[in-house]
Amino acid sequence: MATWIKAKVIANRRWNKNLFSLVLDADVDPFIAGQFTKLGLEINGKLIQRAYSYVNPPDGKYLEIYVTRVTDGLLSPALHALEAGDSVMITKDTTGCFTLDEIPDGEHLWMLSTGTALGPFLSILQQNKVWPRFRKIVLIHAVRFSADLSYQSKINSLKQQHSDQIIVQPFVSQEPNASALSGRITHALEDGMLERIIGLKLSPEQSQIMLCGNPSMIKDVRELLEQKGLTKNLRRKPGQITTEQYW
16 A cells, blocks of 8 residues: 655746646655656545656655646646645655666667656666666657657756767657657667667667557567567566556
8 A cells, every 4th residue: 555645846847838847855765766656636535646757866856757748637737737835645655667677788778768758767867877787878769749858958968978878869750850860769660770870789689678658659669679589578587678658
């Protein structure tokens, strides 16, 4: 049974009309980067709750949650309306296995995300322990519009700190963007374009792939990776593909 506590809103950063990040202060239990918590608000006498991954690293001063406002949703519009000084309920404990501890060793770590599923990857990448484990780390963030490419200052900071290791490749599917690939991740995988642009091959011998976000993206990408000989990563049978669906 989850233990609910109050979190104080330190800031609500609205990236655009539907994307926002809540910065929170709460006495939660220690967690592992990549894990998720739950936020809740009492609405019409009932606690409405949803699961969200942490964006901040475990040693961060504040907690940070990256959210999409769903116009007809029960919870996200109310979260979007929160301001500094307000409070929200949060679970004291965290859960989830989408963590670095579950990833076998490899030469290259590929992180493929859609939308707000960028969050757990940022949490992982802000830790020191990820960098000695892989020679190259590829961060891919797929969105519909350029305005959805949030956290650019944090990503640029990671690129400056780890310029010899990290490769960042955004995708924007609904409009042209000079610094992003157009279309969908699946199309770029199918024709080999993604590997050519990144400059690395996806192979069972060298690659570990973490997929997070849209369930259809995860399904389609996993099928394409399996055609290349990569397999699902299981504790009882380690492979190369680790996934977490975002709804």
